Amino acid sequence: MRRLALPVAALLSVGLWLLAARMALPVADWPALPWQIGQMALPQILLTQGLMPRAVVALLAGAALGLSGALMQAVLRNPLADPTVLGTAAGAQLAIVAATVLAPQLLAGGNLPVALAGAGAATALGMALAAGRGFAPLATTLAGMLVGLTASALATALTLAQGHYLLSLLIWNGGALTQDDWTPAAHLALALAVAILGAAALARPLLVLSLGAAGARGLGLAAAPLRLITLALAVGLSALVSAELGLIGFVGLAAPAIARGLGARTLRHRLLLAPLAGAVLLSLADSLLLAVAALGGPDLPTGALTGLIGGPLLLWLLPRMPTHVPPPLETGAAPPRRARHPARGLALLAGLLLAAAALTLVLGRGPAGWGVIAPGLCASFLPLRATALLAAASAGALLAGAGAILQRLTANPMAAPEVLGVTGGAALGYAATLFLQTAPGPGALALGAGLGGAVTLAGLSALAFGRDIAPARLLLAGLAIGAFASAVLAAIIATGDPRAWAILGWLAGSAAAVTPAAALALAAAAAALLAALLLAARWLEILPLGPALCRALGLPLTPLRPGLILLAGLATGAATILVGPVSFVGLMAPHLARSLGLVRPVPFVTASWLIGALLMLLAAFAARTLASPYDLPLGLCATLIGGPWLFVLLLRKGRA
Structure with a gap:
């Protein structure tokens, strides 16, 4: 039954997309190959340059995020790791928002360099915080969530402070998959092909690393360079998706978990199945929203709604999912020290x-700057x-x-x-x-x-x-x-x-x-x-x-x-x-x-x-x-x- 879940979801996604496409333009009017844009009617252009590349982009972006999450989870031995939880996506968000508001000239060469810099900086900071705990899963998750929430808060503050950018930034943050040509699909396809080759080369060393840092060293594997290379590959995939499409959450977390729930026991199987699960998940979410919009419903951004499908699916698979985290490595924290005089600490907190x-x-703070409230205004x-x-x-x-x-x-x-x-x-x-x-x-x-x-x-x-x-x-x-x-x-x-x-x-x-x-x-x-x-x-x-x-x-x-x-x-x-x-x-x-x-x-x-x-x-x-x-x-x-x-x-x- 579980093995049929992914094919059934893929067929459902195809059916929903065809429903939306047929309602936009009857199949009899679909243009034949090769396409000549100058000879097409507007509905045909919207189909071939909008709906079709959008379907391909949904598959490629979902696969990229699924592979990114699988690589992060494998190298950190942490089933909670993904670009959203570890702050990678939020770092890309902060970088693009800051560039848009403070230095638009940085975006002249496209969003990717800025997004990659922000995602890399956020991930590096989270890993630096987690390194002191030996990259223990819960400590790594806490560090990533801390970086992500702080970056998101700063991005929100910049957005709210510059109201004239509010609408465009909100649309980007929503992760809309709307397309007007095949360029993003080509970029994603090339990056995904390179990443798949890289993941195949890293599968064996990552399997050795799964024995633990000490075991890996005993077998002659240097853990630090492997972590750096793997995280760089995962961060690059996530940053590319953010640069091309905006923020798309949860897919990188759900896809590897779905792969485990569907029976992927070995690392190679998870690296193979997670991109497929991510592609189907994002494609199904996007096709569902396209069908809803075609039937007269609201036109919603896909990235903001992936949790509608991924959340229930992940909860359904969770009891069937094996635990891959050794209990002694859950937190990586030493027993906390105890204050000798807790009453003094409580008194200090109360005084503060x-x-x-x-x-x-x-x-x-008023028009004249900072100051104490005027006596005449105290009553009000x-x-x-x-x-x-x-x-x-x-x-x-x-x-x-x-x-x-x-x-x-x-x-x-x-x-x-x-x-x-x-x-x-x-x-x-x-x-x-x-x-x-x-x-x-x-x-x-x-x-x-x-x-x-x-x-x-x-x-x-x-x-x-x-x-x-x-x-x-x-x-x-x-x-x-x-x-x-x-x-x-x-x-x-x-x-x-x-x-x-x-x-x-x-x-x-x-x-x-x-x-x-x-x-x-x-x-x-x-x-x-x-x-x-x-x-x-x-x-x-x-x-x-x-x-x-x-x-x-x-x-x-x-x-x-x-x-x-x-x-x-x-x-x-x-x-x-x-x-x-x-x-x-x-x-x-x-x-x-x-x-x-x-x-x-x-x-x-x-x-x-x-x-x-x-x-x-x-x-x-x-x-x-x-x-x-x-x-x-x-x-x-x-x-x-x-x-x-x-x-x-x-x-x-x-x-x-």
Whole structure:
């Protein structure tokens, strides 16, 4: 049955493309070879120079991304590696956006050199961060996600700061496959042919490297040059696709996973099957969108919607996928140090939070520049600022608390609402409430978002706890859910429905429009979450030890796990409902708390809560002032503030 999945998907893709092509121009009117452009009618030109090269480009780009992801996963021994997760695509995005906005002359020779430079720099930075941990899978994934999110945040900031480039950059970021000639297809075909030959030559050395760095050295293989050559080949393929078509996510991650799920056991088989899976996946997504547009539906960019097919397919294949990551290499991290006086660290964090709240309340940026708010304006502005800051800090505390719960519950340092798809589930719950209810209020929207996050987390937990799933596969499932949620939201927004504008405004994330009552409710929820975490400290101490030991110690796992899952989901929903799906705070805050030596449950959850509030407080201030008089998205600013902090942390640990 599994062996038939790829041929059936390929046939379905061909059928959908033929449907779209026949509706655009009857088969009887298709021009015969050789084509003479000057003698064709406009529909014939659109078919031969638009639809046909688009179909070929979809196959070639999907194959290139599938091969790129397979090479990255093989050389890093990491089933989560791909151009999106490792920040390669985001590096290309930042480079092209920066060149478009700041130095357009750099694009005179085409997008490829700029995209290649950005992709290479981002990948090199991620690998430098991961090298100190021996390229352990979860450490490499964290480093890549950190680089990618920071690069995406910078690209978004540049885009928003230059409104006259907004439309063109959004179209490019969407990964539209629209073509007007065969030139991109020729470029992709040539690059793919060279890459396939290179992958064939690298297959044997990569197989030796799969024994581990020590084993490879024992057999006379130099690991560092092999990593450099393989990553250069993978980055070049990804950069070419980004330069020609824009951002196309998820294919490089899903294609190798699909290859494993379809039975590819050896490295050679995966390098052969992953490009085929990527080609079919992207072609099927594009053909489906072409058919929808031909039947009168919206014309959507393909790159933004690949998760609609790849996400469910990857989740279906996940339980059938073997684990290829040795457990001792999951994180590559030494046991964290413990602070001798955790109370002092908590007091310092609390003091920093209060000082930051006081400063951000009175400081600001106006037409005359930076300064303290004028006394005559205090009565008007201070309540508004206090409301926004309270809402932002409370949302950060909620997301950080949810991240702390997930990391203790799964014993996985990469677990977070954003990584496990909980934020995406909350976004779907928000959208569903908007469309299913007439004029829903804030309470209904908060409940919908919270239930969406909780249901998503419950499904992941059932998968993890029911099958004792490895952390890498759990993260893969979360990324698949996140990609699917993003695709659904992109489809909703592209329909032009008036309710879609509410979703778009919410996705931007801002605490400026929060009412005092809503801010107080959010603060009460954050305080209640902290109290619940402190009460559950004993449980959080035992849970990472595993289910067998938990049962031996009398821990009630049956009600405890669902209760903590529901708590994390509701906390995520409550935070996102008012300030949007903030990125990375739920992952950053627990990591930063652990880096301070606050690893026991009570100091850990308290420090995570305080750091999350501090990050979002600073993010709210940056969002209000950096592009004054306009607000930037909160999630963007939180990533720009917390990202460099994590960079320093990873570099410091890598040298330790």
